[in-house]
Amino acid sequence: MNNMPQEILTKIYQMLVAPLFKLGETPVSIGSIVQLILSLLFVLVLTRACKNVLKQRLLVRLRIDEGNREAIATIISYSFGTLGLIVVLQTTGFNLASLAVLAGGLGVGIGLGLQDATKNFVSGLTLLLERKLKVGDFVELDTLSGYIREVSIRSTLIRTRDGAYVVVPNSKMAENRIVNWSYDGFKSRIKIPVGVSYDSDPVVVTEILLKSAYMEKSVFHEPTPEVIFKGFMDNSLGFELWVWVNRIDREPQIKSSLNFIIEYNLRQQGINIPFPQLDLWFRNPEVFTSSLLSRSNGQDTLQRVHNGQDTAQRVQQELAKKVSKPLAIRDxxxxxxxxxxxxxxxxxxxxxxxxxxxxxxxxxxxxxxxxxxxxxxxxxxxxxxxxxxxxxxxxxxxxxxxxxxxxxxxxxxxxxxxxxxxxxxxxxxxxxxxxxxxxxxxxxxxxxxxxxxxxxxxxxxxxxxxxxxxxxxxxxxxxxxxxxxxxxxxxxxxx
Structure with missing residues (x-):
């Protein structure tokens, strides 16, 4: 009875060390597999810890910018992980030469099955080494725009203006055309289209648009704002205000502010912003007029009654609106x-x-x-x-x-x-x-x-x-x- 626990432990040990198969000349057992898995997990944890320490502490003290910190930390941690993997395989008894033979035999299958993963991995390394796209950059890819938050082995994480996180495969980041708005800073130019009525003085409009540009805090005075006369549109004189701003990633807010300012200044000067309209011309207006009169004569009296009722209802509605009009915060x-x-x-x-x-x-x-x-x-x-x-x-x-x-x-x-x-x-x-x-x-x-x-x-x-x-x-x-x-x-x- 006293030897039973020892016998059980002995059998468990024998099961763990009993070879299941051979990898080349190296026997593989359950114990060696468990040891390998635990060792790999340990290397993975150390790799991530190494990356975090480099990115958040050491490189910060060296005053390296955010984008370069991400690239340096990622490359060093990848190298550390690869070295750790080799050390683990050697110390657990696996012969790398045997693994090379096995990898060669399975190379075609692995290549076909993991070609996208390999492609993304190589693209990720390219992004990290070239540093054309760095963490913190504001980029635009097709209809997607946002800030790069992380470049990992397989993908790049982008945070949009709306706060959503989008995972983009590295291969798309490396192969597609990407606009990097903050490659050498967030300074960039935006264009504000403005249409004014045909009776407006273009010189006065130019003066108002330039004045509006200087009223916005985000607009640079150098390079100076420009006003472009685009031409004669269907319903208006077309202008564009070109301004350089300090934060292109805030383009929607800056455009909104400029539109408010431009509308206010145009209104103060009595310059109208026309709405699209269409004029209808009749080739034979007398035919249309006589036909309309002949149809309406029999209903004139009834129409007047209806018009009188409608007018009374409109007056009542306007009075109700004035009475119930909410207080304006501006006033x-x-x-x-x-x-x-x-x-x-x-x-x-x-x-x-x-x-x-x-x-x-x-x-x-x-x-x-x-x-x-x-x-x-x-x-x-x-x-x-x-x-x-x-x-x-x-x-x-x-x-x-x-x-x-x-x-x-x-x-x-x-x-x-x-x-x-x-x-x-x-x-x-x-x-x-x-x-x-x-x-x-x-x-x-x-x-x-x-x-x-x-x-x-x-x-x-x-x-x-x-x-x-x-x-x-x-x-x-x-x-x-x-x-x-x-x-x-x-x-x-x-x-």
Missing amino acids: LLRQVTYFHNFTDIELRQLIEIGYRKRLTESSVLFREGDPGDAFYIILSGSVEVFVEKIDKQLTTLQTGNFFGELSLMLGIPRTASVRALEDSILFVINNKGFEKLLHEQPELAEVIIEELGKHQEELSERQEQLRAMGLVDAAEDDKNPVAWVRKRLKNLFSL
Whole structure:
């Protein structure tokens, strides 16, 4: 009985070392196969670890760019893996000469079955060695465009603008024509087609288009923007605005911004953008007129009644539309002192950085002492402002009212709580959005400082309040409230 476990272990050992077949002169057993598999897995793990260490640590410290880091790390890890495979085969007792004989016998079959894999592997090595396409490049392949995220043995991983990841075989990347928009940087040229009515002055149109180009932050002043007169179209004079931009991968956003600016500037100058139209000419108009009159005489009275009813219905619909017309955020923003001189283009940027927040009845938006990190406009519904400690209502704010702008701009904690009296929708600009706006519109900071300077007594009170809370940095503190505001804006929003 005591020898039974030992006998079982002995039999298991004999089964593991018993030769199943011979590979050349080398016997192959279950044990040697298991040892080989475990060794190969170990080499694979070490290879991946080697690649990650090189790509994410060592090469980063050497300040090598992302694309070259990927290529160097991949090639070194492949070499390390190949060397590890040879070492494993030798140490486990496999004769490489025997494997070469076997590989030669199966070469035709392997070549036919794995020709695509081999093709992709060789193409991958070509991409890595040539470095015409690197990780981080923005490329366009047929209808696909995106950023190269990884070049592996078999395929290349591309991340599209929409956030999808597309796996493309390396052979397609090596053989097809690919546009690399960021080969030597993201600077590139985009073209904006514009059509204006035939009564427009081409010189004035040129001036407006160039002015619009310089209003967009992403457009380079050198090379200078150009306006191309494309010719006389069916319904308009055709122009193209050519501009060089700093980020070609943001082409849709830049084109959208330029289109907004161009439309606004053309409208300000009274220049129309025509819509496609078709004129119909009759060769014998008198025949058509007499035929139409003969058919309509018998129905004139009834038609007038219908027309009268239709007119009344249209008037009622127009009145209903005017009554139920929602509040425009643009008009509400203009009521805020700091934004009332903004153009439509600047207000559009302000609207873009904001978002809508829905409040259910009785829900609390913020409480006393919370960070002043957002500014709000009530689009629908109403809220109450109250002091929670003494349970006292201070005021009620209705649709169209705004609040919280001073707390946002000066980083002042909330001095009261706000709660929804009914289901409400608020337009919100938070501190991240406001910081983005100040970086895109540096002149806005001075406008805000100028407006705040008109209320120095209130500024002094706010400054004393923050001092009492220990929230005023010694470097920004100043006896002059306006100078203090300027320093505080710079500190809060990294200007």
